[in-house]
Amino acid sequence: MPAARNIAFMASDTPLAQEAKARLDARYGTHRPEDADVIVALGGDGFMLATLHGTQDLPAPVYGMNRGTVGFLMNTYGEDGLIDRLEAAEEAVINPLHMKATGVDGKVTEALAINEVSLLRAGPQAAKLRIHVDGKQRLDELVCDGALVSTPAGSTAYNYSAHGPILPIGADVLAVTAVAAFRPRRWRGALLPKGAIVRFEVVEPEKRPVMADADSRSVKAVADVVIRSEPSVEHRILFDPGHGLEERLLREQFQ
Template sequence: MSEQPKIAFMASDTAIALEAQRHLSAQYGSVDPEAADIIVALGGDGFMLQTLHGTQHLDTPVYGMNCGTIGFLMNEYHEPGLMERLADAEEEVINPLKMRAISADGKVHEALAINEVSLLRAGPQAAKLRISIDGKVRLDELVCDGALVSTPAGSTAYNYSAHGPILPIGSDVLALTAMSAFRPRRWRGALLPAGAEVRFDVLQSKKRPVMADADSRSAGNVVSVEIRSEPTIRHRILFDPGHGLEERLIREQFV
């Protein structure tokens, strides 16, 4: 990386983030993302995910500065010394999940998810799901409000709220977590190899409709959903030293 990298400042549509974008662009200059050495995302975790999805074809590292609330994927917002922070930043590389969902009308929905792919009941009755791993049925019937498959990077998001495990970065595992499991009673889920392919078949889909969601990219009334890691796509995220995903994942478990 050159001593003075070309930076693309991208901001969410909040007033705080847009004001930060104006200040930083005036101080350090800003280029289009396609011409940038580093992309600086200004917003919260949701905008960070949006930025990573939107720039994945560039293979350009993204450094987030928190202008939102939680900011798990972000660094603290400070305007002074940005060049030094970027020069010292540590890089984490994560691979997304690929979702392939089929709706009742036969339409195929494909999407990538950095955090998780989730299935949620879309009606008043609990969902009934059959779960297969690498082509082998592992659970004939899960009665629940939903289920999700999470990456290590996303394990502190929706997965954690559903009482799923926090996964260390580099652990090469995925978390399969149930939401409000009724049968098997209180079934919490499973840890799976990163290379596993997970398939959900929706049972009684007309009576018990289910929707699928990959990082807020939704498909309605699905009858089956296949999920696997996509190693050919990588997201490069920059963190201040000592504040990377590995440290954050460990720290989160002792809060």
């Protein structure tokens, strides 16, 4: 990336992240995200996602340093030579998903998700979902604990835990994955073109309540959820050379 003259440090609320921010501010200066050449996020993956959402309208890319737990989207923490690291960093550009969730009360909620949009049962009974792709019904009834649509960047998160596939970062596909599917028992999900529009119709929403979640923004009691890629929004993420998203996704598959 170009010269990182102005760095804005943003940190999660944890003492470890706040202490790191104080030291880095003192060493490299304090700048507002609006005035920065690059934004450095200090925390874990959850804070990285929050930072990307919160700064998506700003031109500066985001470089994460791990002061949290998992840190799949984060670089190794280090205070020395930070400007050199930023200027040598590799950039990945990802598009989020757009969720349009309609509640049983008719209220419509829209949100963006960098990792995945998930539907989860919100009561004691399994959810029943119908799946439509580009306006055509593809699965009449999925009885499950839930289902999700994942981006390549999010494919190693909840999607992978639900036994979904890991997607190459440059793949123009989305993964549709069931969570604890009961019927059809052998349904293993689907890979769809990135431009596909996926619609989940909740069957018996009053009896079998379902919630929807887009990167931790939750909507209770949904009746219908439409998910698509949002190409108009681009998130620019920086990684140390040789440790970019493509390498991380490959490494996850051979551990």
